[in-house]
Amino acid sequence: MGRLVVVSNRVTLPDENRAGGLAVAVHGALRESGGLWFGWSGRIDPETSGQLRERHDGNIHYATMDLSHRDHADYYDGFANRTLWPLLHFRMDLVDYSRETHAGYRRVNALFAQKLVPLLHTDDTIWVHDYHLIPMAQQLRVHGVRCRLGFFLHVPMPSSDLLAALPDHARLFEDLSSYDLIGFQTTRDLERFQDYVRLFGRGRVIRSGVLETYGGHRLRAGAFPISIDTPMIASQAAAAISKASVRRLAASLSRRALAIGVDRLDYSKGLPERFRAFARYLERHPGQRGKLTYLQIAPVSRSGVAEYRALRGELEQLAGHINGGHADADWTPMRYVNRNYPHASLTGFYRLARVGLVTPLRDGMNLVAKEFVAAQDPEDPGVLVLSSFAGAARELHEALIVNPYDIDGVADAIEMAVTMPLAERRERWQAMMAQLQEHDIVAWRRDYLRALREG
Numbered sequence: 214m215g216r217l218v219v220v221s222n223r224v225t226l227p228d229e230n231r232a233g234g235l236a237v238a239v240h241g242a243l244r245e246s247g248g249l250w251f252g253w254s255g256r257i258d259p260e261t262s263g264q265l266r267e268r269h270d271g272n273i274h275y276a277t278m279d280l281s282h283r284d285h286a287d288y289y290d291g292f293a294n295r296t297l298w299p300l301l302h303f304r305m306d307l308v309d310y311s312r313e314t315h316a317g318y319r320r321v322n323a324l325f326a327q328k329l330v331p332l333l334h335t336d337d338t339i340w341v342h343d344y345h346l347i348p349m350a351q352q353l354r355v356h357g358v359r360c361r362l363g364f365f366l367h368v369p370m371p372s373s374d375l376l377a378a379l380p381d382h383a384r385l386f387e388d389l390s391s392y393d394l395i396g397f398q399t400t401r402d403l404e405r406f407q408d409y410v411r412l413f414g415r416g417r418v419i420r421s422g423v424l425e426t427y428g429g430h431r432l433r434a435g436a437f438p439i440s441i442d443t444p445m446i447a448s449q450a451a452a453a454i455s456k457a458s459v460r461r462l463a464a465s466l467s468r469r470a471l472a473i474g475v476d477r478l479d480y481s482k483g484l485p486e487r488f489r490a491f492a493r494y495l496e497r498h499p500g501q502r503g504k505l506t507y508l509q510i511a512p513v514s515r516s517g518v519a520e521y522r523a524l525r526g527e528l529e530q531l532a533g534h535i536n537g538g539h540a541d542a543d544w545t546p547m548r549y550v551n552r553n554y555p556h557a558s559l560t561g562f563y564r565l566a567r568v569g570l571v572t573p574l575r576d577g578m579n580l581v582a583k584e585f586v587a588a589q590d591p592e593d594p595g596v597l598v599l600s601s602f603a604g605a606a607r608e609l610h611e612a613l614i615v616n617p618y619d620i621d622g623v624a625d626a627i628e629m630a631v632t633m634p635l636a637e638r639r640e641r642w643q644a645m646m647a648q649l650q651e652h653d654i655v656a657w658r659r660d661y662l663r664a665l666r667e668g
């Protein structure tokens with residue numbers, strides 16, 4: 214069997230610590246099988262842009278490239294994160310389309326393909342990740358690459374009417390037909406894509422999972438829910454309890470219960486709504502006053518995009534307002550932190566928490582939801598409050614499933630989580646943990662690559 218070559222916008226180099234589920238999951242998959250990981254280094258440097266940097270660590274070969282200011286502005290901040298990201302998260306109101314950034318997106322995809330081709334072997338299996346790189350396969354085919362080529366979309370696939378509102382949508386989605394297999398997070402995403410192919414994409418759904426595009430090309434598509442390294446997170450969390458950062462957090466709570474949220478600072482994560490729901494919980498349940506501290510970790514993300522900067526300002530105001538209105542001399546209801554924490558500390562924080570708050574307005578999967586469950590103490594597990602609009606809700610049925618737009622409903626779910634009897638907490642946790650033990654990161658990688666290689 215040939216090598217695995219992973220291509221993603223962002224490559225996380227050894228010893229780098231960056232928030233983001235894709236990097237965590239891809240790294241886990243590559244560590245297991247070995248192979249090449251190719252993509253952007255995360256650096257913008259006009260002097261070195263376009264130059265390939267290579268490095269080996271264990272069984273992983275890393276090849277990365279810096280970007281120029283213009284490429285970064287057009288491709289990453291522009292078309293990927295100001296056009297595709299809001300579109301794919303059902304936020305038509307935030308979509309900003311320009312032909313210039315669209316051209317930049319195609320230019321960087323072509324550049325990536327050109328740099329990757331000399332590194333390829335004929336029997337490689339190439340696995341391209343996410344919305345940044347939709348045209349990548351088509352570009353590689355132009356260079357004569359005949360390897361099996363798969364694509365995985367980490368974010369939601371929205372309703373077909375939204376996709377069809379994108380100028381030049383047919384060209385973009387026809388580019389997908391150069392892949393052999395397209396993977397989605399959930400069957401809902403797959404179904405919505407099939408609707409698009411039938412209604413607007415000038416193609417045919419031969420049967421679920423087998424499509425014929427305009428021009429008669431056949432390709433396969435399927436749902437492959439991404440997951441976590443469940444046993445690793447469980448043992449990391451148990452060990453993390455003795456880490457200094459985790460002990461300090463535990464001591465600072467003065468025996469109060471902890472609610473935790475961990476999200477990139479992104480409008481898809483529903484943070485303003487969550488903050489309001491926490492305030493509503495304090496108002497609707499005065500008997501709970503002083504019993505729960507809410508820690509929100511929200512590392513800054515995509516700060517080159519105006520909407521993200523505006524969100525940061527809004528959250529600072531809201532957090533200040535909530536604490537100003539509800540704090541006591543000896544208790545601050547919420548702690549709001551923009552730092553990025555290493556995974557090992559986070560798993561210890563999750564284990565300390567009675568409540569995990571995962572309430573995105575839309576999310577492809579949300580690995581934090583899964584990590585929170587895997588990190589719990591089996592004898593005294595915490596409760597997950599989970600948005601029905603996260604991909605993870607398709608699997609974690611025993612969480613308290615909420616509609617993140619229903620502020621009263623989320624407030625009451627927080628109260629229910631805090632007061633839930635131990636027997637019910639254990640029952641819910643065991644069911645979710647069993648799911649995560651069976652469907653872990655190894656299964657995700659195995660199922661996807663088997664489908665890609667065998668198809």
Ligand SMILES: O=P(O)(O)OC[C@H]1O[C@H](O[C@H]2O[C@H](CO)[C@@H](O)[C@H](O)[C@H]2O)[C@H](O)[C@@H](O)[C@@H]1O
Nearest residue numbers: 223233234235343367368439576577578579580
């Ligand atoms: O690279 P960034 O721009 O800093 O963003 C980080 C990642 O965010 C998104 O993650 C998605 O993938 C997760 C794993 O499948 C999934 O759980 C989550 O729901 C998605 O939002 C983005 O799709 C990635 O490309 C970014 O690397």
Ligand SMILES: O=c1ccn([C@@H]2O[C@H](COP(=O)(O)OP(=O)(O)O)[C@@H](O)[C@H]2O)c(=O)[nH]1
Nearest residue numbers: 232233234235237477553554556579580581
């Ligand atoms: O300070 C932080 C915040 C988040 N994460 C990790 O970033 C990932 C976030 O993935 P998720 O799927 O929840 O959302 P995304 O950010 O990819 O949209 C998870 O593995 C988190 O543990 C981290 O390592 N440090």
